[in-house]
Amino acid sequence: MVRAFFGMCPTAFSTTVHQTRYYPEVFMKYVNVLFLLFMLILFAISPSTHPAGLGVNISLPERGGTFVDVVKENHRWLGPNTWSPLDAGDFDEQGWPIVDAMLLIDARPVAEWVGEIDDPENYRFDWGGTYACSFEGKASVQGASQVTIRNYNYDATSNLSTFEAELSSPTGDGYGFFAIAFRETQRTESDAKGTGITDFKMIRPGYDTDAEKIFTDHLIHALTTTHFAAIRFMPFTGANGAEPEYPDVIEWSERKLPTDASQVSIDAIGKREGAAWEYVVELANLTNTDPWINVPVSATIEYVTQLATMFKENLHPDLNIYVESSNEVWNTAPGFEQTQYSKAQAQALGIGERENHARRTIELAQIFESVYGNGSLNTTVRVILCSHAPMLKWWVQPMLDYIEKTYGEPNQYIYALACQTYYSGGADAGESVDKILADCRSSITNQMNEPSGNQAGRKQWIAKAAELGLVGGFCSYEGGPDHGGGSTTNIGSRINAERSPAMADVFKYNIDDAFWQLGGNLAMQFTLTSAYNRYGCWGLTDDISNLDRNHKFQAARELIEIASQVQSRKPVSDYELAANYPNPFNPQTTIEFALSDCQHVILEVYDITGKKVRTLVDQFYPSGRHTVMWDGNDQSSQPVASGVYLYHIRAGSAVQTRSMVMLK
CATH class of the missing domain: 3.20.20.80 (Glycosidases)
Incomplete structure (x- = not known):
């Protein structure tokens, strides 16, 4: 693209170089002007953007259930007679009780256990239904607090116990407090009583126990x-x-x-x-x-x-x-x-x-x-x-x-x-x-x-x-x-x-x-x-x-x-440096620019020879439209002469230049 730009007028460019060979300052002015014109044509690049x-x-x-197996999201084991938490020594290396135990599920609203309920609706998730349960070992299983146990069976060949736990639907105050007690537990038929259970599963209603669906x-x-x-x-x-x-x-x-x-x-x-x-x-x-x-x-x-x-x-x-x-x-x-x-x-x-x-x-x-x-x-x-x-x-x-x-x-x-x-x-x-x-x-x-x-x-x-x-x-x-x-x-x-x-x-x-x-x-x-x-x-x-x-x-x-x-915050065409107003102006004018994303912005004014006159902005701006006023003074606070000026913005990788006229 650079070659194409300078190739548009090779004769004029070579003549200019020849005429200014012994005048380097004049030559540099031409180069600066050409460079600014080059930027006007080439740079329509937007800032890098991020997907929202x-x-x-x-x-x-989650409130209402994460796992199909309720046991995977509960581990509150109590003594079945004392209702006190089990000690650390009452569990094996996987966390299964090695003593008689009771699993407690407490889904009551805060703070019903002290006689207060925060929620003005007193809303409670419906736990009602039949849960297909199983565990390895043998036990006497009893439901407590809104849980009914049915159809308990122990298969000695597989050492597997199965039963159904019927949980009630919402019944008013106190609902959401469920317990299943395992007494006279034996990990195998040959173990002594009171040795606990393993691999307890409690599958939610409506799920196939053989499908092994997780969530x-x-x-x-x-x-x-x-x-x-x-x-x-x-x-x-x-x-x-x-x-x-x-x-x-x-x-x-x-x-x-x-x-x-x-x-x-x-x-x-x-x-x-x-x-x-x-x-x-x-x-x-x-x-x-x-x-x-x-x-x-x-x-x-x-x-x-x-x-x-x-x-x-x-x-x-x-x-x-x-x-x-x-x-x-x-x-x-x-x-x-x-x-x-x-x-x-x-x-x-x-x-x-x-x-x-x-x-x-x-x-x-x-x-x-x-x-x-x-x-x-x-x-x-x-x-x-x-x-x-x-x-x-x-x-x-x-x-x-x-x-x-x-x-x-x-x-x-x-x-x-x-x-x-x-x-x-x-x-x-x-x-x-x-x-x-x-x-x-x-x-x-x-x-x-x-x-x-x-x-x-x-x-x-x-x-x-x-x-x-x-x-x-x-x-x-x-x-x-x-x-x-x-x-x-x-x-x-x-x-x-x-x-x-x-x-x-x-x-x-x-x-x-x-x-x-x-x-x-x-x-x-x-x-x-x-x-x-x-x-x-x-x-x-x-x-x-x-x-x-x-x-x-x-x-x-x-x-x-x-x-x-808006997966890309805005496309490249949405980056904008607007025409200043008024134009021509005397002594001040307003420059407006728009950003599709937060960027470091440098806004500078050049004269027609390519010499920088003033840096108006050098800071970060958020996305949106912004205005900057130029009072017609240079970097030393001296008024500039009448003529054509270029204002040049860099925002991230975006570069754009426009012209304006000071007319006194």
Whole structure:
């Protein structure tokens, strides 16, 4: 293209060079003019863009069921006569009781056990139906608290017991409290009584016991029909509180397995994490959705290598994987032992806790790349550096400085920066639903821009990601309505606000207007389902079997439709440098430009000889339309002469030039 440009008028160009051979200053003026004209013709390149998307965090269990086998999402074993929790010594290495025991399922609304119910609807999931049950061993089985046992049978040849557990449908207050007791247990017929059982299964109504289906149809329906861009498995795998005390580590051989007694935390056998990684791979493949995983900070190099190998060998090759170091490794609240572990490790390494979080994140990137191969980072493997929203200047920048000093450019390892995007309202007693909704909207608006103080508004996060040239830009790892904290103040109105049709608009405002339209990329909702109570109203719905019981799930569908229409934030033709106005002008004029994404913008004025007159702008701007005024003065604040001037903009990789006339 360069050759073609200069080839348009070879005679004129050669004559110009000949005439200015002995006048280098004149020659350079011609070259500068030609260069600016060349840029006018060639550069219609837009900034690099990021795909927008909405993902979701999933829990264990989802409200209404994750696993077909109910036992996989429950591990609350009590003494059948005492109703007291069993001791650690009462379990085998897989978590099955080695004594007589009773499995308790408590799905009552918060906090009915102390005579209070937060939910003004007193909504309860319907557990009613016949559950096909089996276990290895022999026992006297009794149902308690809304459970009836029928058709018990023991087959001595296979050492298999089978029975049916009939759970009642909602009966009013107290519903959702179920227990099945196993007394006179024998692991085999030859064992003494009181030796426990193994491999207990409790298959939900309507599922074939021989089909070995893992996940409920409701869960698969919720995840596949909505087409989420990614699934973050942090709650599902139990990232919070699963770490040992430093310097202990988690070896690959010590991880949770699909064959363990349950997929929830089993502290009694030292497996405090949630579901096995095999189930993460299985669910990602079933739903054809990119997984976002949270790797324990105490996991050894060998553990992480084996984990990366498992995903590379078993995850569908068309899927990407998002990788994060644990979860909120800044949070000092109870249950976030990963923060204390990282802090102690940092002290042992002689670095700060911020630097250690950065170090671990880069370590994960290096290990996953070593398994997936060169070129996998920022494409198939997407490593996210996460932190608390207000801590961009105080935590994130020092981490980035450490990465650059120790490893090189952050964008060689880090796919995106991410923080949370929660909003809330209704903390004051007596607030109406309408006032709570207005508070939520204000909470969102206040997060969009914070140019001073913490300098940690969403625009500032977006600008930082753009400055670094991160492929994935700025994401959120969690977000949505935050009405938790344990407070019961105004709890009824807060829950009613969550179920209000108007909450759907607030939800969309948070993701579309206050995130995507600013230049944000992947937004992760927390969570798919949850009960609504004093500890939070996190879920898109409070019943996975009835997604549209509330209005947020439909809002999520509409957002995903919006994202599908703007997978690239804007095409190259949408990048624009408008004509200045007025033109001609004296003494000032306004220049307008539009960005489809947050970019570092340099706007300069040149005279017709190619000499730079003034730099008007050299800073980051978010997506949208912006105006800059030129007062007709040069860089030294002296008025310029009448004549033709060129204004030239660079925004990321985009370059554009237009002309204007000063007429005095």
